[in-house]
Amino acid sequence: MTLPKTPSFRLDGKRALVAGASSGIGLACAVALAEAGADVTVAARRVEALEELVNEMSKAGMNAQAMPLDVADVTATQAAVATHGPFDILVNSAGLARHAPAVDTTEEDFDAVAGLNVKGAYFLTRAVARGLLDAGKPGTLINISSQMAKVGGIDRAVYAATKHAVEGFTKSMAIEWGKHGIRVNTICPTFIVTPLTRQTFDRPERRAWVEEKIKLGRIGEVEDIMGAVVFLASDASALVTGTALMIDGGWTAD
Template sequence: MIDLPTSPTFSLEGKKVLVTGASSGIGLACASALAEAGGDVVLAARRADKLQEAVDAMTAKGWNASVLQMNVADVLDVQVAVEKHGPFDVLVNSAGVARHSPALETTPEDFDAVMNLNLRGAYFLTQAVAKGLISAGRPGSLINMSSQMAHVGGLDRAVYCASKFAVEGFTKAMALEFGPKQIRVNTICPTFIRTPFTEATFENPDRVKWIEEKIKLGRTGTVEDIMGAVLYLASDASSLVTGTSLLVDGGWTAD
């Protein structure tokens, strides 16, 4: 009789998970997906009140979830929190900010605000979680929420694109360094997803028309579109995947 292969597990039972930017939008959706899969999920953001609402809703379903108030842009705060509450088997860094404007109107203040969180914060958060795993001698999966705009240009998005292109770069470099320790580092690159973060964009009919023309599947994204992707990268189902980007863009970057 033929010996059929067994599908790898998507279960996160026994895994400790850190999700930043978890109070709403994509971060909250990722936290929900990973908690539903059995992970012990720590939801982190600057606002503890919103986090507690999310945790209460998750624990009411019988999932394991807890609150961690943390500012990803504050490197010392991140290092202390990760050392105290880790090690984390899975990281999903979904904290991010955008300040869109024509490139000629970019201010140093806007540039610094975006880079401090999207790049500097993401870099040192990934570093801190990796240090904890290496010290504990454990494998792990580190996921940075990037963007399709890490692969193309976008109107009024020069600074945002710069920050996300940089995230792709350090993700690949860290994947090379941490691979021998069985620590995987990847990104997820969503297209325009309807969240409070993107509300202003969707209030502009001309911008919505442009978005829908670029997305080959003909629709904008929802947070549910990201949940399967993050579960795949967090779980053993993606055990040979590192240093790459999972594009959830409806075909935007296909041409």
């Protein structure tokens, strides 16, 4: 009998681009990929935060470099990816939320959130895929979506709409690029403790709503995302594409 062998979770020799890496989930994903052996380019608008992150990762023995990037600027994003790529792995954690009741949504807020969460994500994913296609290389592209891509939420009509859109283009891209060995997936977290979510947790009624919805009884931490992103980036998920990995503590199980 020949026993099967577990595929490797290691990422040695792989180049990864993590957008939105200056804090929160993006930062955690960058660290996770680097721990698994990837050479990680961290990208965001906040240059000082990126440089601090690269310094800390380097001191920990990880391979990392900074690339200033505003994902909402499609032209600049495409140029940066073309110059510094091709990348074997993409993790796009750049995102924006401006929560308000649907009747109070402004056109400015709608355009800002959709411009980054949908348009920016779409063209960043396309830019990395184009580099892989031109190089004839396989790859794995991961967009950080949300549990709100599967449900609705209080004051989150615009945000939920953008994340539903991300799921749609992810499936279509996965179908188009599968024959080239390029996998496209999303990670859908529940509420994770980050600087962007503190406004929710500072409101007792909203915190109670969140905690009641999460069946495991706790709000998420960035560490809850780290294993998942390594799984989707590695050969351990070689047959996974066009899907959403739910990390929601059971929120969407209803």
